[in-house]
Amino acid sequence: MELRFLGGTAEIGRSALLVNETVLVDFGMRPSTPPGWPIETPTPAAVVLSHGHLDHVGAVPSLCVGREMPPVYATPPTLACLRLLATDTLGLHGGTPRCPFTRHDLETALAASEAVGYEESVTVAGHEITLYNAGHIPGSAHVLVDDGETRLLYTGDLHTGEQRLVAPSTARPPADVVVIESTYADESHPRRAAVEAAFVSFVEETRWQGGTVLVPTFAVGRTQELLLVCAAHDIDAYVDGMGTRLFDDFDRHPTYLRDHDAYRRAISRARVVTGRTGQRRRIADEGAVVVSTSGMLAGGPALTYLECIRGDPTNAVALTGFQVPGTAGAELLARGACPINGTVRPVSARVEQFSFSAHADGDGLRSFLTAYPAAETFVVHGDDPVSAADTLSGCSRRTRVPELGESIIVGPS
Numbered sequence: 001m002e003l004r005f006l007g008g009t010a011e012i013g014r015s016a017l018l019v020n021e022t023v024l025v026d027f028g029m030r031p032s033t034p035p036g037w038p039i040e041t042p043t044p045a046a047v048v049l050s051h052g053h054l055d056h057v058g059a060v061p062s063l064c065v066g067r068e069m070p071p072v073y074a075t076p077p078t079l080a081c082l083r084l085l086a087t088d089t090l091g092l093h094g095g096t097p098r099c100p101f102t103r104h105d106l107e108t109a110l111a112a113s114e115a116v117g118y119e120e121s122v123t124v125a126g127h128e129i130t131l132y133n134a135g136h137i138p139g140s141a142h143v144l145v146d147d148g149e150t151r152l153l154y155t156g157d158l159h160t161g162e163q164r165l166v167a168p169s170t171a172r173p174p175a176d177v178v179v180i181e182s183t184y185a186d187e188s189h190p191r192r193a194a195v196e197a198a199f200v201s202f203v204e205e206t207r208w209q210g211g212t213v214l215v216p217t218f219a220v221g222r223t224q225e226l227l228l229v230c231a232a233h234d235i236d237a238y239v240d241g242m243g244t245r246l247f248d249d250f251d252r253h254p255t256y257l258r259d260h261d262a263y264r265r266a267i268s269r270a271r272v273v274t275g276r277t278g279q280r281r282r283i284a285d286e287g288a289v290v291v292s293t294s295g296m297l298a299g300g301p302a303l304t305y306l307e308c309i310r311g312d313p314t315n316a317v318a319l320t321g322f323q324v325p326g327t328a329g330a331e332l333l334a335r336g337a338c339p340i341n342g343t344v345r346p347v348s349a350r351v352e353q354f355s356f357s358a359h360a361d362g363d364g365l366r367s368f369l370t371a372y373p374a375a376e377t378f379v380v381h382g383d384d385p386v387s388a389a390d391t392l393s394g395c396s397r398r399t400r401v402p403e404l405g406e407s408i409i410v411g412p413s
């Protein structure tokens, strides 16, 4: 089996892996300015997507530019996310040289899509493809590709720990080669119950004092997860931004949720903000809890709320995940000030960070790999994969970091 790494090796963003020049696993973008794309646009017989985050699906519509679109296999929630995220990319960059596809290309790609459930197999040009729950977000999958000689397991983003929205990854299908993500290989997550308890007391303390709590979240997964956390602890919350547009898609596909009833209760309890800035200002003044995109304060309605609440130390910002260096969220944590619509503003509101991660930490990744002692393992999707490979070495037969653009022949030991 030949593997070609077209993106997402020593980086988080633009994940793309081409198998035997035939099956393309993920085709993502890096949501930077300007956006980053895979180093090549291949012509596979089929595309299979691990999950609906921009760094795994964002470049898919560009695959049909100037050629016939191959079938795109993914779970139903992943396909819903592809539509939402690619539409958003068109809104931000469409019609400029920054965007390699058009709305028509997106429609063509979606028309070529075929929904596949967990543990259902499809066969494409002699390759059997099977998806397994990866425990990251609704519809997230480990992708198994079997060409008859070699079984490749591409983990995609995975979580072995507890979340409220999705059940953890437990399937360990036999494989000869593993390509594993390493986002938090060098970290150890605090216990989930402790994170929730700290978040709840931060929110309640702020509200007793009459303040408003802004909870910036990513649209896909984290928005819905935080509403489940709020509902479980009897916290009334407003919800705003792109994450609300996935509520119905996730509701229609309950097999990808951990607890459909809890999901429905959380979504129907949340007050969805559909209004304009005036309504947001009123909410910001009322001592409310607001779950809103974007998670790193790069844009979205979260910035409107932040502008309203930033001057009063009674208010608070609860960051809900890692803040990539250079983002507004990272600046806010480090300096108590961050850019809001192009101008750096001081923030007097209290700021705390809570580790609601949807990725496995070092222990989680090692426990995953213990099922593959004889496999050859490639470590990707991390800022420091050399260190990550070091952390994960010893779990499987051989561990290495592929180069961007590298072509590697692999097979059973």
Ligand SMILES: [Zn+2]
Residues within 6 Å of the ligand: 051, 053, 136, 157
């Ligand atoms: Zn992801």
